[in-house]
Amino acid sequence: MVPDAAALITAAAAEFCRCAEAAIAARGRFAVALAGGNTPRGVYAQLAAEKNSPPWDKIHIFFGDERHVPPDDPQSNYRMARESLLSKAPIPEANVHRIRAELPAPEAAAQYEADLRSFFGLSAGIWPRFDLILLGIGECGHTASLFPSTAGLQEESRLVIANWVEKFASYRITFTFPVLNHASEIVFMVSGNGKAQILKEIFTAPKGSYPAQTVQPEKGKLLWIADKDAAGLVT
Numbered sequence: 001m002v003p004d005a006a007a008l009i010t011a012a013a014a015e016f017c018r019c020a021e022a023a024i025a026a027r028g029r030f031a032v033a034l035a036g037g038n039t040p041r042g043v044y045a046q047l048a049a050e051k052n053s054p055p056w057d058k059i060h061i062f063f064g065d066e067r068h069v070p071p072d073d074p075q076s077n078y079r080m081a082r083e084s085l086l087s088k089a090p091i092p093e094a095n096v097h098r099i100r101a102e103l104p105a106p107e108a109a110a111q112y113e114a115d116l117r118s119f120f121g122l123s124a125g126i127w128p129r130f131d132l133i134l135l136g137i138g139e140c141g142h143t144a145s146l147f148p149s150t151a152g153l154q155e156e157s158r159l160v161i162a163n164w165v166e167k168f169a170s171y172r173i174t175f176t177f178p179v180l181n182h183a184s185e186i187v188f189m190v191s192g193n194g195k196a197q198i199l200k201e202i203f204t205a206p207k208g209s210y211p212a213q214t215v216q217p218e219k220g221k222l223l224w225i226a227d228k229d230a231a232g233l234v235t
């Protein structure tokens with residue numbers, strides 16, 4: 001737990017840089033998947049402003065999920081990341097792996113899966129191992145775009161799917177649980193008292209009650225960074 005939203009931004013940015021340094025030292029590159037929504041915006045802006053910025057030319061940026069909208073849409077996670085980080089840090093364009101959510105959703109998902117398979121050099125049945133995946137949670141307990149009562153919760157073979165979300169009457173393109181759970185590290189960023197109830201539920205309700213509970217990296221680290229308002233009912 002951190003005192004407030006500003007401390008959350010600092011802690012998450014520091015963890016990003018720590019993971020980047022370790023991955024680049026070990027493998028010469030850092031593969032990270034960004035979270036969408038609003039909470040990460042400040043983290044991305046902080047990273048773009050970092051004095052000792054990580055070596056952006058060795059960093060590959062992916063997206064854990066995307067809304068089914070074009071890249072300039074106000075709802076676009078890519079747009080949020082572009083405005084807060086990608087347009088401000090010297091990240092080579094080839095290192096930004098965007099979900100082409102302007103395409104029909106199943107096609108966008110299949111294309112992104114192919115991008116992941118070629119980037120990680122995967123053969124059939126092998127999962128990618130991201131160095132870091134950033135995630136948030138929604139008040140319904142969803143994470144990435146794995147919402148309660150959606151088909152995507154059951155997916156066990158594909159890396160990326162078009163997940164129909166009834167409450168939005170729209171698809172979302174999202175990583176599946178196996179991709180999340182094969183990561184070296186997952187960092188959840190949770191801010192504000194609007195998330196206090198669901199965070200308490202995620203930590204106390206029986207497993208399987210909320211999608212975010214299914215995120216348990218098999219051979220990786222799971223870190224929750226929550227500010228005092230969000231964690232108020234947990235501690």
Ligand code: 6PG
Nearest residue numbers: 036037038039136137138143144
């Ligand atoms: C999205 C996200 C989603 C997000 C949560 C929390 O596309 O919306 O990837 O999983 O992390 O909805 O969003 P906030 O940070 O805006 O509360």
